[in-house]
Each structure stands twice: as structure tokens, then as C-alpha cells.
Amino acid sequence: xxAARTPTGLPAWIYLPAIAxxxxxxxxxxxxxxxxxxxxxxxxVTSEASMQALALSxxxxxxxxxxxxxxxxxMAAVLARSTSRVMPVLRSLVLLPLVLPPVVGxxxxxxxxxxxxxxxxxxxxxxxxxxxxxxxxxxxxxxxALPFLVMSLEGALRxxxxxxxxxxxxxxxxxxxxxxxxxLPLVLPGLVSGAILAFARALGxxxxxxxxxxxxxxxxRTLPLEIYxxxxxDPDAAVALSxxxxxxxxxxxVAARGRRAGGDW
Numbered sequence: 001x002x003a004a005r006t007p008t009g010l011p012a013w014i015y016l017p018a019i020a021x022x023x024x025x026x027x028x029x030x031x032x033x034x035x036x037x038x039x040x041x042x043x044x045v046t047s048e049a050s051m052q053a054l055a056l057s058x059x060x061x062x063x064x065x066x067x068x069x070x071x072x073x074x075m076a077a078v079l080a081r082s083t084s085r086v087m088p089v090l091r092s093l094v095l096l097p098l099v100l101p102p103v104v105g106x107x108x109x110x111x112x113x114x115x116x117x118x119x120x121x122x123x124x125x126x127x128x129x130x131x132x133x134x135x136x137x138x139x140x141x142x143x144x145a146l147p148f149l150v151m152s153l154e155g156a157l158r159x160x161x162x163x164x165x166x167x168x169x170x171x172x173x174x175x176x177x178x179x180x181x182x183x184l185p186l187v188l189p190g191l192v193s194g195a196i197l198a199f200a201r202a203l204g205x206x207x208x209x210x211x212x213x214x215x216x217x218x219x220x221r222t223l224p225l226e227i228y229x230x231x232x233x234d235p236d237a238a239v240a241l242s243x244x245x246x247x248x249x250x251x252x253x254v255a256a257r258g259r260r261a262g263g264d265w
Contacts, residue, residue, distance in 0.1 A: 029246060032239060032242055032243050032246060033243065035239050036236075036239055036240055036243055037236045037239070037240065040236060040240070041240050044234075044236060044237045044240035044241070045240050045241060045244050047237070049217060049221075049226060050223075050226060050237070050241060052217060052218050052221070053217075053221055053222055053223045053225070053226035053241075054223050054244075056134070056137070056218070056219075056220075056221065056222055056223075057203055057222040057223040057224075058203070060134065060137045060138050060141055060202070060222065061141060061199050061202035061203040062199070063138050064138045064139075064141035064142040064145055064198070064202040065145070065195055065198050065199040065202060067138065067142045067146075068142055068145055068146045068148075068149045068194075068195070068198045068202075069149065069191070069195055071142075071146065072146050072149040072150045072153065072194070072198075073149075073153060073184075073191065075094060075146075075150050076149070076150045076153035076154040076157060077153075077157060077179070077183070079091050079094070079150070079154050080153075080154045080157035080158050081157070081162075094146075094147060094150055095147045095150070095151065096147075097143055097144050097146065097147050098147045098148075101207065102144060102205065102206065102207025102208040102211075103207040103208065103210075103211050105140070105143050105144060105207070105208040105211075105212075106140060106207060106208035106209070106210065106211025106212040107211055107212075109131075109136070109139060109140060109143060109208065109211075109212040110131055110211060110212050113130040113131055113136070113139065113212075114130075114131040114212075115129065115131065117131075131212060131213070132212075132213055132214040132216070132220065133213065133219065133220065134213075134219055134220060136209075136212050136213035136214075136220065137209055137213045137220050137222060139212070140205060140208040140209045140211075140212045140213055141201075141202035141205045141208075141209065142202070143208060144201055144202070144205050144208055145197075145198040145199070145201040145202040145205070146198065148194060148197040148198045148201050149191075149194035149195060149197070149198040150194070151194070152190050152191075152193050152194030152197060153187060153190050153191055153194050155190065156186075156187040156189065156190025156191070156194075157183070157187055157190075159190075160183075160186045160187055164182050164186065165178050165182055165183055168181070168182045196252055196255055197252075199252065200249055200252040200253065203223075203245075203248065203249070203252075204224060204245065204249065205222070205224065206222075206224040206225065206228070209222060209224070209225065210225060210228075215229065223241060223244075223245055224245070226241060227241045227242055227245070
């Protein structure tokens with residue numbers, strides 16, 4: 001006897017674990033919505049501390065996304081186009097922040113840019129302090145968000161191939177011109193999608209930020225840190241801010257998926 005199949009061609013039983021997985025993701029979000037004190041919601045999300053945290057999160061996430069683009073585009077191009085045997089090792093190192101606990105990333109940054117860190121002690125001699133500053137927030141967000149852009153763009157570069165680049169080169173275009181006029185336009189949807197995902201990851205960063213930048217109101221206290229602190233003193237505010245962050249995250253993910261599905265602007 002053959003197993004029952006659905007119009008999708010999938011076995012009927014496969015929908016049961018799929019639905020269970022979907023409920024596992026959706027139900028906690030529904031719980032947040034049901035737990036919100038809607039009467040106080042406007043007051044909770046517009047308090048001075050909340051607005052400062054939100055503004056800081058958006059500002060630093062935008063800055064870190066720019067850094068991800070500046071560094072991530074060349075990194076993705078090298079990983080996608082180079083045939084060196086060391087590329088798999090380098091790719092693993094670049095993607096390492098994806099699997100590292102964020103607090104480990106924060107400690108690594110602290111021992112690199114802190115007052116007694118590998119680089120920080122030399123910067124300290126010039127009066128430059130990075131740890132526990134807004135700059136530290138940006139660096140922590142960049143550290144955890146960079147792999148998202150690199151992965152997205154590297155995949156787009158591999159899919160695009162090298163045919164058009166080869167044609168441009170045979171016509172006498174310089175490598176920089178080929179990269180700027182041919183390569184980047186071809187992978188622009190992947191770049192935009194990667195940048196959106198990097199922004200989303202930076203906006204929600206918590207562990208590395210807390211470890212490396214601390215929690216100073218108006219300086220390093222981003223919205224995830226504000227939620228963590230409010231959880232102890234005002235649970236209603238924590239729930240309201242959590243919902244706000246969920247809504248922003250959903251909008252970002254929908255935008256990223258829309259750009260990927262649309263293929264271009």
C-alpha cells in the first residue's frame with residue numbers, strides 16, 4: 001500500500017511536524033501580543049528611556065550596516081572568486097560569529113579593543129577608548145551582522161557566474177570598472193537582501209553589546225538591553241518593547257524576502 005500524497009507531492013504525514021514547528025515559532029509571538037497592556041502601550045513605548053534606546057539602536061544598526069557593506073562586499077567577492085586552497089578555512093573564520101555565543105564575541109572584542117586589549121592598549125596611549133562607548137556598540141553589532149551580508153552576497157556572486165565579467169574584460173575594461181559596472185549591478189538584489197538582514201541582526205544584538213559596551217543610558221543601552229532591564233522593574237514595559245522589536249523585525253524580514261523574490265528593484 002502506498003502512502004497518501006498531497007497535491008504538493010509531499011507525503012501527508014510530513015505536515016504534522018511542519019505544523020508543530022510552525023506553532024512552536026508562532027505561539028510565543030502570539031503570547032506577547034496577548035500579554036501586552038494595550039491601555040498603557042503608547043505610554044510604555046514612548047517613555048524617555050525607551051525612545052533613547054530605540055534611537056540608539058536604529059542609529060548604531062545603520063552605522064554597523066554601512067560598515068558591513070564596506071567590508072563585506074570585498075570579502076564576499078574574494079571568497080566567491082578566489083580559487084585558493086585556503087578559502088574554505090577563511091570562509092569558516094568569516095562565518096564563525098554565526099555559531100559563536102554572542103557573549104564570547106563580546107569577550108573577544110573586549111580583549112582586542114579594551115584598555116588592555118591587543119589593539120586597545122595601543123589606542124589608549126593616544127587617548128582613544130573604544131570599550132563601553134557607542135563605538136563599541138557599533139563594533140559589536142558589526143561583528144555579529146557581517147556574516148549575514150557576506151553569505152548573502154557570496155551566494156549571489158556564485159549564482160551570477162563570471163560570463164558577463166569575462167566579456168567586459170575582453171572589451172578592455174579594467175578590473176575596477178568591471179566590478180563597479182558589471183559585477184555589482186548583477187548582484188544588487190543579493191546585496192540589498194544581505195544589508196537588510198545585517199541591519200536586522202544588528203538591531204537585535206544583545207550579548208556582545210552588553211559584554212563589550214555595557215549598558216549606559218543614552219550611550220550604549222540599545223533597545224534589547226532596555227528590554228532586559230525593564231523585565232526586572234516593569235514587566236509590562238518589557239513586553240510592550242518586545243512587541244515593538246518583533247514588529248520591526250517582521251517588517252525587515254518581509255522586506256528582505258520581498259527583495260529576494262522580486263529579483264531587483
